[in-house]
Amino acid sequence: MSIEKTKRQPREAIAMGVDQEQAERTIRCLVAKVGLDGHDRGAHVISRAFRDAGFEVIYSGLHRAPEEIVQATVQEDVDVLGISILSGAHDTLIPEIIDGLEEYDAFEDTLILVGGIIPDEDRDDLLELGVSEVFGPGASMEEMIQFVRENAPERE
């Protein structure tokens, strides 16, 4: 009898009231770099912080097209899509990603976060499109992790 079975505490599962059948929900995140933006130090730091918070992180790699991000989000069934953009192209790339997610029914139950350099005047536009939060320079890891824990979508 392997009682020392390495099962993690179903922390989220308990919060959702699904403790039968030993449900163990792990938050899955896609950390995505999209477009012609070669700076991924931030994305790496966040991937690592998310990993250390017990999340499963899929890192997209650099220079991804919006359709790749959509493909990855749909197939990986991530709870959280974190898009890092420092190039200023967010106002074209993010709507494309959101359209793609809608096409595959993946928009409603994916928490979309944007990080990087986003001018204040664009923030509200992104939030209106369906982005849940925009994290700029100086946002703390704890803050982000907390936000993900509290807002990761509940799913049927």
Added chain:
Amino acid sequence: MSDLIAELLAGKHRALARVITKIENHEPGYRELVSQLHEHTGNADVIGITGSPGSGKSTLVDKLAATYREQGLTVGVIAIDPSSPFTGGAVLGDRIRMGSNIGDMDVFFRSMSARGTLGGLSTATTDAVKALDAFGKDKILIETVGAGQNEIDIVKTAETVLVLVPPGSGDDVQMLKAGILEIGDIFVVNKADLEGSDRTVQELREMLGYREGRVPSTVGHHGTTDVDATIEDSDEDDEWDPEIVETVAERGEGVNELLDVLADHQAYLDSSGRRDQQRRQRYAEEIRTLIREDANELLVEELEAQGGLDSFVQQVVDRELDPYTVSDSIIEPIAECLREQRADAESE
């Protein structure tokens, strides 16, 4: 049938993704989902790819998937990466290499964390393969955790096992070690353009020769087929002779040759009756595992009901009980109950 399964069978990607998530999380009801999938499975070829970290598994998987797509086949990929033993978190990086299948939804690529399991696969992998199979994928590629020497669970799930061996991966003592070299149906010396690849091929060939009592043939990259391609192909027994293929996955070299050998192996599985045998063995193993796990859970529950493991441990430490007695005291009532049921059934 649940709506989710109906949508999956109808070809909805999101439903497939969600079913795999439910399987991975062991969410309530996942067993029913897998049960419903079962009758729709059995049509895909399942190919496992294993090898040490950095041997080029992800790149090769990408190229294999792209080549299958050129042939008009659909592909499912499950790529497993390790999880942290401390936090359970993981960074799943295999997707980065999937550059050849951008935006092609008919390559369904799914990253999985090993979630603490040793052996190179996650416990959910076999069930996730069923989901891809039922979805209608022609080829399913499973990429294991970067394996060293003993991560050989892949043989329990895949029909054909590719073992990637990078050039210069050690002297022949490494090759003599048990484990990973015993599970390969096809050995791929990837990065065959690197120095030392000839020597690695040579060592592999000798090693496999010891294993099979003969010299396996080599195809691929260097076109060395002239040497001994026809050796010992006399079907005196029904065994598959492991083949060695050289590839440079990054440039796609040798991939077509590898696909030919893969097709040969699949044909062999059918003609020799191995596939049928393999399936029977697997289902037997799966049933055994499920019974073991279910029984385990039942026993953990009973243990809790009787005061929990810690209290028994304390009594063992205090020399009031011994481990055997503890085990007997948990098992015996259950065994008793079952025996009574059997006796009742017989007397009826």
